[in-house]
Amino acid sequence: MAADLTAKNANALQFIEEMTRNVDVVQQRVLAEILSQNSETEYLKGFGLGGATDREAYKSKIPMTKYEDIQPLIQRIANGDRSPILSARPISEFLTSSGTSAGERKLMPSIKEEWSRRQLLYSLLMPVMDQYVKGLDKGKGLYFYFIKAETKTPGGLLARPVLTSYYKSDLFKTRPYDPFNVYTSPNEAILCEDNSQSMYAQMLCGLYERRQVLRIGAVFASGLSRAIRFLQLNWKTLARDIRTGSVSPKFTDPSLRDCMARIMRPDPELADFITRECEKDVWEGIVTRIWPNAKYLDVIVTGAMAQYIPTLDYYSGGLPKSCSMYASSECYFGLNLKPMCDPSEVSYTIMPNMGYFEFLSGGGELVELADVEVGEEYELVVTTYSGLCRYRVGDILRVTGFHNSAPGFRFVRRKNVLLSVDSDKTDEAELQAAVEKASGLLGKATSVVEYTSYAETKTAPGHYVIYWELMGELAPEEGAVERCCLAMEEALNAVYRQGRAADGSIGALEIRLVRSGTFEELMDYALSKGASINQYKVPRCVTSAPIIELLDARVVSSHFSPSAPRWSPERRF
Numbered sequence: 145m146a147a148d149l150t151a152k153n154a155n156a157l158q159f160i161e162e163m164t165r166n167v168d169v170v171q172q173r174v175l176a177e178i179l180s181q182n183s184e185t186e187y188l189k190g191f192g193l194g195g196a197t198d199r200e201a202y203k204s205k206i207p208m209t210k211y212e213d214i215q216p217l218i219q220r221i222a223n224g225d226r227s228p229i230l231s232a233r234p235i236s237e238f239l240t241s242s243g244t245s246a247g248e249r250k251l252m253p254s255i256k257e258e259w260s261r262r263q264l265l266y267s268l269l270m271p272v273m274d275q276y277v278k279g280l281d282k283g284k285g286l287y288f289y290f291i292k293a294e295t296k297t298p299g300g301l302l303a304r305p306v307l308t309s310y311y312k313s314d315l316f317k318t319r320p321y322d323p324f325n326v327y328t329s330p331n332e333a334i335l336c337e338d339n340s341q342s343m344y345a346q347m348l349c350g351l352y353e354r355r356q357v358l359r360i361g362a363v364f365a366s367g368l369s370r371a372i373r374f375l376q377l378n379w380k381t382l383a384r385d386i387r388t389g390s391v392s393p394k395f396t397d398p399s400l401r402d403c404m405a406r407i408m409r410p411d412p413e414l415a416d417f418i419t420r421e422c423e424k425d426v427w428e429g430i431v432t433r434i435w436p437n438a439k440y441l442d443v444i445v446t447g448a449m450a451q452y453i454p455t456l457d458y459y460s461g462g463l464p465k466s467c468s469m470y471a472s473s474e475c476y477f478g479l480n481l482k483p484m485c486d487p488s489e490v491s492y493t494i495m496p497n498m499g500y501f502e503f504l505s506g507g508g509e510l511v512e513l514a515d516v517e518v519g520e521e522y523e524l525v526v527t528t529y530s531g532l533c534r535y536r537v538g539d540i541l542r543v544t545g546f547h548n549s550a551p552g553f554r555f556v557r558r559k560n561v562l563l564s565v566d567s568d569k570t571d572e573a574e575l576q577a578a579v580e581k582a583s584g585l586l587g588k589a590t591s592v593v594e595y596t597s598y599a600e601t602k603t604a605p606g607h608y609v610i611y612w613e614l615m616g617e618l619a620p621e622e623g624a625v626e627r628c629c630l631a632m633e634e635a636l637n638a639v640y641r642q643g644r645a646a647d648g649s650i651g652a653l654e655i656r657l658v659r660s661g662t663f664e665e666l667m668d669y670a671l672s673k674g675a676s677i678n679q680y681k682v683p684r685c686v687t688s689a690p691i692i693e694l695l696d697a698r699v700v701s702s703h704f705s706p707s708a709p710r711w712s713p714e715r716r717f
């Protein structure tokens with residue numbers, strides 16, 4: 145490795161050491177910086193902080209907040225009010241979170257300067273990885289990255305997901321050459337708004353360079369599982385294009401088309417190889433057969449994504465899975481200092497320079513980053529340079545240990561999420577409302593007595609399965625339950641509908657009708673496992689295999705949504 149690369153990596157590791165040795169000092173400094181930068185904001189002045197920059201004043205004057213508390217202020221910024229409301233620095237755009245409020249993505253304010261902080265966190269990932277896997281500068285990464293549609297607020301600010309903003313920024317597009325971060329996907333493919341053209345191009349490029357590929361990834365495990373499924377459905381066309389070297393008419397995006405014209409070349413040998421491997425009935429280990437030099441999968445498999453581990457293991461023959469970072473639209477948090485560890489062991493170390501972090505304990509106490517206790521669970525609360533103050537992110541984390549004085553956190557779960565197959569997060573109230581809306585279509589003779597659900601992710605893309613037990617003499621008329629499926633989808637939040645309608649990352653919702661008495665059997669089963677009869681409630685989501693088997697054994701008929709629900713990038717402001 146060239147000397148300057150060694151030095152660059154060593155500097156990054158040195159930075160991590162400094163940050164993790166001085167957690168509390170850095171946190172104090174970060175809070176002071178944020179508060180002095182924002183001392184004149186309407187928000188901080190409104191609580192009478194009076195320019196103070198110390199923790200005690202901050203904690204005594206500024207309350208903990210949820211999105212709904214600050215939503216009216218966000219709305220004013222969205223409408224074009226440029227006065228310093230939350231942030232003294234101009235809000236440059238809104239980052240749209242996959243968490244929703246009243247069915248729409250939450251809008252997180254962002255300032256230009258924030259990108260250098262986020263970039264700094266990205267720059268630490270490969271130096272950490274290089275400690276465990278050598279030679280990653282000698283090949284490429286096959287990463288499936290996508291952008292999503294963006295929209296403008298009434299006041300003219302862009303609103304888009306954080307990664308869309310990043311991929312479209314010069315930081316990404318004109319990044320300097322770094323041998324550790326060479327991707328097979330050209331920028332034109334990542335930046336193509338049409339997901340299916342983008343996927344097709346990224347897969348083609350990954351196939352052409354299959355021997356150079358040293359790691360394969362996507363942001364979340366759901367994305368990688370979808371890419372494998374895409375190969376399964378499209379290998380014949382991909383092999384044909386590779387055989388002839390001609391540019392597929394699929395590429396209607398002009399810049400992607402030009403780019404692919406430069407890349408495509410006839411390679412009959414490769415086409416034969418792909419055909420031989422893909423036409424086999426068994427797809428076990430397909431990833432390592434096609435990309436024999438891949439050393440690991442770089443995807444998040446923690447939190448809700450853990451459900452994809454068996455699928456990824458099957459297709460990759462158990463390649464190690466690396467979860468490198470923990471981040472959100474609100475703030476980037478930290479990284480996994482042991483990226484090659486088993487998914488069940490993943491801990492993220494929050495970098496104290498990214499924002500000011502507090503931890504809400506079960507007892508309602510807010511604890512400093514340096515003071516959390518091993519084994520305890522906390523909800524993450526952030527104060528950001530962009531103007532969020534003591535904001536509840538909704539993630540529940542458990543402290544696993546310390547690196548120097550920096551705690552490591554296991555991602556336990558996201559609060560209130562019942563169902564998730566991709567970045568969608570459906571809570572119990574949303575599911576209930578959707579069931580109520582849909583069951584209204586059944587007519588007077590029939591109604592839903594009980595329901596539960598589960599996220600089916602063994603097939604890609606994953607989809608929601610809703611079990612319904614009906615009451616009534618009459619079976620629903622032909623097509624009625626299908627209409628209920630669609631009505632449920634229409635009633636779900638914008639992230640779900642976008643995944644279904646625009647990204648293809650969520651499959652059609654399925655209602656399985658179960659025979660009468662099934663939910664009583666479900667209760668009997670729970671009681672036999674020790675549940676108390678007085679406290680028994682029908683679970684609105686089931687995850688354990690025996691319960692799913694019990695339900696599936698009683699299915700009378702199964703129905704799918706016949707079309708995608710409505711979704712448009714425009715939103716209600």
Ligand code: AMP
Pocket residue numbers: 240241242243306444446447448467469470471472473474537539555558567
């Ligand atoms: P978003 O709100 O769309 O910006 O997504 C951020 C959320 O995704 C976080 O608050 C977490 O709930 C989840 N998330 C991000 N990184 C990870 C990770 N490494 N493991 C598990 N969940 C994650």
